[in-house]
Amino acid sequence: MLCSIVFQATTEVSERYFWRRCCIVVSCTHSIPVSFHVLLKSSSSKYNGFTTRALKIGVISSLCALLITFTVDSVFWNKPIWPEGEVFWFNAIMNKSSEWGTSPFLWYWYSALPRALGASITLIPAGIIGEKRTKSLIFPAAIFVFMLSFLPHKELRFIIYTFPLFNISIAVACNKVWINRHKSMTRWAASVYIVLHIIINVILSCILLRVASDNYPGGVAISRLHRLVSPENQVHVYIDNLPAQTGVSRFTEINKNWIYNKTENLTPGSTDFLIFSHLLLEAKSKYSPNLKPFSHSHEILDVVDGFSHIHFNYNSFPPFRIKSKPMIFILKKIILPKNITENGTSTLSESASKEVKKKSITKKITNVDINITDNLVPKEIVDSSKENLVSAKNINKEVNIAKPLDDEPKDSENKTFSNNNSEALIDVKEM
Numbered sequence: 227m228l229c230s231i232v233f234q235a236t237t238e239v240s241e242r243y244f245w246r247r248c249c250i251v252v253s254c255t256h257s258i259p260v261s262f263h264v265l266l267k268s269s270s271s272k273y274n275g276f277t278t279r280a281l282k283i284g285v286i287s288s289l290c291a292l293l294i295t296f297t298v299d300s301v302f303w304n305k306p307i308w309p310e311g312e313v314f315w316f317n318a319i320m321n322k323s324s325e326w327g328t329s330p331f332l333w334y335w336y337s338a339l340p341r342a343l344g345a346s347i348t349l350i351p352a353g354i355i356g357e358k359r360t361k362s363l364i365f366p367a368a369i370f371v372f373m374l375s376f377l378p379h380k381e382l383r384f385i386i387y388t389f390p391l392f393n394i395s396i397a398v399a400c401n402k403v404w405i406n407r408h409k410s411m412t413r414w415a416a417s418v419y420i421v422l423h424i425i426i427n428v429i430l431s432c433i434l435l436r437v438a439s440d441n442y443p444g445g446v447a448i449s450r451l452h453r454l455v456s457p458e459n460q461v462h463v464y465i466d467n468l469p470a471q472t473g474v475s476r477f478t479e480i481n482k483n484w485i486y487n488k489t490e491n492l493t494p495g496s497t498d499f500l501i502f503s504h505l506l507l508e509a510k511s512k513y514s515p516n517l518k519p520f521s522h523s524h525e526i527l528d529v530v531d532g533f534s535h536i537h538f539n540y541n542s543f544p545p546f547r548i549k550s551k552p553m554i555f556i557l558k559k560i561i562l563p564k565n566i567t568e569n570g571t572s573t574l575s576e577s578a579s580k581e582v583k584k585k586s587i588t589k590k591i592t593n594v595d596i597n598i599t600d601n602l603v604p605k606e607i608v609d610s611s612k613e614n615l616v617s618a619k620n621i622n623k624e625v626n627i628a629k630p631l632d633d634e635p636k637d638s639e640n641k642t643f644s645n646n647n648s649e650a651l652i653d654v655k656e657m
Contacts, residue, residue, distance in 0.1 A: 323379030334371050338382050341434065342389055344427040346396045349420075353395030356402045360395040367391040433546075440533035440550055445473020447506050447530040447554045454527055454556070457481055461503050464489070468508035469554055472532070495519025505557040517555060524557040 292308070300306050317323040329337075340347055353360050367388035374384055400420050407417035447469055455461055462485040465474050470488055479486045492498050494516050499505065505524065509517045512526060532553035538546045 317377065317379065321377075323377055326379050328378040329380040331375050333380050334375055334385055338380070338385060339371070339392075342382065342386070343392060343396070344430045345423040346393070346427060349396045349399040349423070350392055352403070353397070353399035357395075357398040360398055363391045364395050437533055437536070437548060440531070440548065442473035443530045443532040443553045444469030444471065444506070445475075445478060447528075447556055448474045448478045450528055450530065451504060451506070451556055452480065455504070457483070459503075461485070462487065462501060463504040463506065464492075464499065464502040466505075466507045466554075469506040472553075474506070499523075500559070503559050505555075505559075507555050507557060508553065509555045511552055512555065517557075520557055522560075524559050527556040527558050530554040530556070 295310065296306075296308050299309050343350075350364065354364055370388055371385050374380070377384075403413060403416045403420055406413050408414070444465075448463075448465075451463065460483070461481070465486060465488045467490070474486075487502065495518075499520070500523075504527075505520070507517065507520075512529075529552050531550035534549045534551040536546050537549050
């Protein structure tokens, strides 16, 4: 809309005022695409004055912005730092941006720009044809996107500065078609498309807005944790990388009594996780390998889904469905014995498994019904053992109940033990 207002009378203004209006639109955008435009114009003597003023303003503004951002960020980080410079060095010079994920070379062209501009992207060629002066804006923006395509890691926000430049060409096309709509049927049909493309953009925006609501499972997870756990409880929550990247921020840390921990490079299943009462972990399902180490030490409180894909079904209305998939699991630590870290194990799963095994053995021995035959032990001893049966924990290690008495027959056929009794006797000897 702003672009349309600026170019309402494009055909009636001089070239000088054309570029002045362009500067109003792109004044809040990134300097790199505009700098390409300045370089292109600097080759013409007609724009020498414009180029000189632009360079002066650009240099002074850049130095002031650099001073402000360096001062403010250094205060908050408690050390001299220029965040934009470090990001540029990490992503462009060291070329380590691929550690955050990679996309195909043409991803900006077939995915990012169509989603950002919607149906309006079809009007960019019409704007260039209808107003040749827009070439000096569109080409620098296209070169900027092309150069960023060489970086393996791609994000929509990297090229968002070019959208106003593309919209200028789109606005020029809309303006020319609309003011000439009464001159022929072809131009009237084109004006109808102008109106329809706005409606299409509104529909696409609503769909993408719904999709975007599922793109922040981390924010949903931390909000759900605050609802599931009483605010009076002592909580020390660990936040994994994905939750931290998809909505968990300082603004979501609403409980002053809780501890929010984003420590990186922790090994899944290590005993370091024992200090946390709750975990927000990335996983595709409860059977994922990164959740397996916590199967004995934690329980799943809730699962948060995120956007997966759009499924089209032309037999229904609307003819599409937004599908989601599990992304973040909220885990709660199970109260375990204090000596879980003192049993010589290196991982949390080994410690928990050993404790669970001890409990199962004790329960098994306590509940087993030991049937001792008369051929092995005299009846009076059996009666006495039934009356004075004690807990398996108190059985002395030297008791060997499987040894036959000297005055009893030693025929092996009389030693009829059940499988359960044999397992129980073995467990008793090992304790």
